[in-house]
Amino acid sequence: MKTLVKSGYITLLLSAFIYCTQLVNYPTYTHHNSLINENGTNILSRFDVPKGFKRKPVQQSSFSYYLQNLPLKAAGAKVKYYDGSIKYKDVYEAVVDIDIDNKNLQQCADAIIRLRAEYFYAQKAYEKIAFNLTNGFYVPYTEWMKGNRVMVKGNQTYWQKSATPSNTYKDFRKYLNFVFAYAGTLSLEKTLYPKDFSNIAIGDVFIMGGSPGHAVIVVDAAENAKGERVFLLAQSYMPAQEIQILKNPNDKSSSPWYSANTIDEVITPEWAFKTSHLKSWESK
Template sequence: MKRCLAPILLLALISCNTNAEQVKDDKSIESSVEIAVSINPAGRTISERFPEPTGFTRVKAQENSFAAYLQNFKLKPHGAVVHYYNGKVKPNDDVYEAVLDIDVGNYDLQQCADAVMRLRAEYLFKQKRFSDIHFNFTNGFKADYSKWQQGYRVNVNGNTTNWVKKVAPSTAYTSFRDYLKLVFTYAGTKSLEKEMKAIAIKDIKIGDVFIKGGSPGHAVIVVDMAVNVQTNEKLFLLAQSYMPAQEIQILKNPMSPNLSPWYSTNFTGPLFTPEWTFQKSQLKRF
């Protein structure tokens, strides 16, 4: 469980919770047509592992965009299991279909919202868009990576949070990871939800996030999409981390096993995922 250094940031302790809303026996997530879905075990990336289903065309992401980064994210070999931060294996009770090839760290920090922030921050760091890397703490403090990069560190004194110049400037990746560790400690679903803007389900894009802020709360991110150009039906893949901190995984679709791991935008009522239930109104964008 996350540990905070000051009472004001207590709400950042839990971004996900094992007492999550359970998936119900509901048929509200259905595609409008029978769709042939296949998985390519030899695929090394998300787009290679999960070919677009019959009748659908994969969304062509703009080069160097966040969407392209996610679509082409490397996966661990087919059949890989999810590990917790402590090395233990997460039982796969029809939860995930694949595992992203990115570490989870050695601390119980990179949970659900943290995984979303990790993917976003890693993309921006790779693009050298350092000034765009920033996340808010639960108390509202804006943690700019550009300040961290200049050698400033966060000082917490009671209810006051501020930057203090402490070390020499650095653009090293190890320093960037230390920054993320700080963010994961003090931010969570509640703060991330407030940072993002609401998006209608019909306008869903790769990189969007279904998020419920609070304790408990949860977040999953859209990592790929395909569209039926005749019906405009959209299919999407979801990825998550969870509690305790664990490797990021591609989720199965518990309501439409024949469509899994793809989800369709043609659903009414809640969006059921293996370990959480979301509302359409909880779709957000950076």
């Protein structure tokens, strides 16, 4: 469960209990795979595509490029929880080298929000950093930059000027922590658009909103001459933990790649999604 924070004198008691809860325990394993380059420092260089597949070129300014180039910790690194303890469960192939706050906030949907927001922040596209809270209240980062903060009075949620205008990275992270506390799979799912599974692409999200609920993001993809696709998935989980590249528990030979051509559902080590759970940030 997420730890609640305060905004001014008001403790926001939105539906912060919409969190990632383990649905099914799937078997895990340890293996060495020829598709993995242990010296690779990012997703592109760490993971070779399966035989016959190629990555499509993407623009360097795109979200796809950002995800493909996420830095990875050294091969063999273990995922850390927000409190510094280790996640020993053998469900991930690599750990994304992005820091995590020492509060139990960056869980499943939050990690996806984090990646999307970090991308736009790096692009200085601050007007595109905006998310809905679970109660539907819209929280654009541009309002936070002005020194406005979210307040709640009765059934009303509103902005109030209560801080010095700022756009430092430290204040940006405070904004994210606020969003993490009061958004989740349910609110994120409502802002995304249905996506045809056969057209799966980098940046798409498998999401099942609710309690329990979970979400994972496509961080790389490749295609063969027949138009068949494979993809990599990343997640955080509960309690809050570092972002990790998931293993494929159903196909050791191609893990961590998942196939979009021979399955009706996507079974990850800690969650099972229907292909209809695939969503996109864009309406087309």
